[in-house]
Amino acid sequence: MIGKHAARSGAGRIAVFAVLLLGLPALVAAGIVVFRGDGWSALTSGDSACGRRLKVVAASSFAPVLARMAPELAKADECVRMDIVVADGRAAPDTVRQTGADLWIPDDTSWVGTAPTLDLARLGPENTVGLGGAGTVVAASPIYMVTDAPTAAKLRSAGDSWLALANLLDTDPAVRLAVRDPGTSGDGMVGAGSMAETVWEGQGMDASAQVLSRAYAKTTTVRGGGIALPTRAGEVGLVAEYALVPQLNRLNRGGAVLAGKDWRVALRYTWFPTNAALADDDRAEALNRLLDALAGPDGVAAIAAAGLRTARSTEPDEPPPGAEQLPALATKEMPFLGAHHVDHVLATWYAEDRQTDLLVVVDVSGSMNDPAPGSDQSLIKLVAQGCAQLENLLPDDSRIGVWEFGTQLDPPRDYRELLPPESLTESHRKATRDTCRQLKTHSSGTGLYETILAAYKSAKDDARKDVPNRVVIFTDGRNEDRGSTLTLSALNAELKAAADRERPVSLSVVVFGDGEATKKASAELEKALEPAEGYVDTLSTANEVSAVFIHVAAGGLHG
Numbered sequence: 131m132i133g134k135h136a137a138r139s140g141a142g143r144i145a146v147f148a149v150l151l152l153g154l155p156a157l158v159a160a161g162i163v164v165f166r167g168d169g170w171s172a173l174t175s176g177d178s179a180c181g182r183r184l185k186v187v188a189a190s191s192f193a194p195v196l197a198r199m200a201p202e203l204a205k206a207d208e209c210v211r212m213d214i215v216v217a218d219g220r221a222a223p224d225t226v227r228q229t230g231a232d233l234w235i236p237d238d239t240s241w242v243g244t245a246p247t248l249d250l251a252r253l254g255p256e257n258t259v260g261l262g263g264a265g266t267v268v269a270a271s272p273i274y275m276v277t278d279a280p281t282a283a284k285l286r287s288a289g290d291s292w293l294a295l296a297n298l299l300d301t302d303p304a305v306r307l308a309v310r311d312p313g314t315s316g317d318g319m320v321g322a323g324s325m326a327e328t329v330w331e332g333q334g335m336d337a338s339a340q341v342l343s344r345a346y347a348k349t350t351t352v353r354g355g356g357i358a359l360p361t362r363a364g365e366v367g368l369v370a371e372y373a374l375v376p377q378l379n380r381l382n383r384g385g386a387v388l389a390g391k392d393w394r395v396a397l398r399y400t401w402f403p404t405n406a407a408l409a410d411d412d413r414a415e416a417l418n419r420l421l422d423a424l425a426g427p428d429g430v431a432a433i434a435a436a437g438l439r440t441a442r443s444t445e446p447d448e449p450p451p452g453a454e455q456l457p458a459l460a461t462k463e464m465p466f467l468g469a470h471h472v473d474h475v476l477a478t479w480y481a482e483d484r485q486t487d488l489l490v491v492v493d494v495s496g497s498m499n500d501p502a503p504g505s506d507q508s509l510i511k512l513v514a515q516g517c518a519q520l521e522n523l524l525p526d527d528s529r530i531g532v533w534e535f536g537t538q539l540d541p542p543r544d545y546r547e548l549l550p551p552e553s554l555t556e557s558h559r560k561a562t563r564d565t566c567r568q569l570k571t572h573s574s575g576t577g578l579y580e581t582i583l584a585a586y587k588s589a590k591d592d593a594r595k596d597v598p599n600r601v602v603i604f605t606d607g608r609n610e611d612r613g614s615t616l617t618l619s620a621l622n623a624e625l626k627a628a629a630d631r632e633r634p635v636s637l638s639v640v641v642f643g644d645g646e647a648t649k650k651a652s653a654e655l656e657k658a659l660e661p662a663e664g665y666v667d668t669l670s671t672a673n674e675v676s677a678v679f680i681h682v683a684a685g686g687l688h689g
Contacts, residue, residue, distance in 0.1 A: 189237035232407035237316035243469030282386035321368030372437035505672035516679035517566035523683035536573020544577025577611035626661035644670030
């Protein structure tokens with residue numbers, strides 16, 4: 131997580147960017163710009179006669195809307211005076227908390243998933259608008275793919291879609307990506323995340339994590355307030371409309387802009403009041419007044435002046451002024467990204483987000499020597515290869531341990547510890563690689579249930595405060611331990627007794643096979659794992675094996 135100091139300094143830089151957008155002289159003349167001595171930067175309405183005051187944390191690309199509306203709102207009979215603190219991306223939740231804000235307007239709904247502990251009014255059932263208008267989209271800005279003509283031709287030939295971009299990034303060495311830093315902008319987070327989401331929709335989360343990881347290796351990340359326009363042949367920049375329209379006349383000749391025919395990808399500026407503000411009559415009235423004003427003529431004009439679309443002008447046939455020459459948007463709107471999906475994006479870009487304590491448990495029964503579907507390599511060899519790569523995907527302050535299991539490998543236990551979990555020093559990284567590469571089958575049975583329970587308890591006992599703690603078990607999915615009396619129902623009861631909210635463990639079981647029997651057994655096993663919120667991931671192809679390890683490193687298999 132970004133600390134307090136980083137959040138403050140980031141907010142200051144972004145506020146300066148917002149001031150540049152609006153024009154400093156005009157804001158100073160209106161008495162709207164204030165730079166506070168405590169390090170926060172804010173835009174504040176200047177009419178001190180208004181006693182109804184709101185503290186608003188807003189994205190840098192939305193702050194101009196509020197600043198433009200502020201003078202008139204402060205004069206009205208039902209006046210509202212705003213202190214507008216500017217903060218973007220993952221720093222914004224800390225800013226909301228530390229300023230005691232009444233309202234947060236991030237540049238996309240997805241950001242709310244990164245702030246589970248904020249006392250915000252939340253979305254209603256099935257993501258409907260909640261208390262105090264929570265979840266209301268007050269403005270939007272579509273994201274486009276900007277590139278050179280030859281690369282645009284490749285994209286059109288591949289389907290003229292966001293999925294086509296994902297596929298080309300995965301398969302064509304000449305195609306590259308440019309995005310704004312996903313940690314500090316919705317432009318980058320939503321752009322990269324939505325591209326990966328198209329793969330998730332069709333091929334599942336493991337494939338999505340793998341595509342995102344490969345794309346990152348060939349991505350230019352634009353820091354600060356820059357625009358992610360392409361700067362080299364083959365590069366595709368993901369650019370929000372509010373930033374793209376002013377640049378249209380400056381694009382190189384032969385440049386092309388695509389919207390994607392499969393999904394309409396857009397930033398959605400979303401209204402999230404705090405519960406504390408809604409519980410106060412004066413502030414609740416002020417919030418209602420501001421929300422109504424955003425939907426009124428002054429709000430619509432301010433939104434348009436900031437280069438954004440009003441919530442009702444997001445249909446493909448209603449481009450805002452200046453965007454008429456851009457391609458038509460797809461009809462189907464990309465849903466906002468869930469918290470786990472946002473985690474995938476951020477963990478791909480930031481190694482420190484991948485910190486985890488990980489226990490890898492590998493089935494070494496004879497069936498793991500069978501060839502993986504579509505491959506001449508055995509399952510155990512593919513797992514060994516993926517396991518050996520894990521240490522390279524995790525930061526130094528992570529810990530990795532490795533077990534193998536079958537039946538009676540270390541009597542009376544069905545499992546055996548091959549590598550105790552330790553921090554990833556150079557020596558432990560080497561030990562992890564060596565241990566994983568030496569995995570081989572040498573057991574005739576599979577003590578799956580006993581091993582699941584033992585691994586869960588071991589990880590819980592070794593838990594570190596505030597460090598994600600994960601167990602990932604790779605198996606053929608069969609429990610073949612005749613000497614054990616632990617049934618699925620008994621496993622369920624044992625996990626329920628062992629679960630500890632103070633020491634949570636993310637438990638995932640990766641099962642190989644695609645037959646009906648495997649699917650049925652996996653469903654029954656997942657139900658047994660419910661007390662531990664366990665997850666069963668069923669793989670059916672060799673390619674999915676390497677993908678699942680990337681997914682583990684990028685935030686675990688729950689999703």
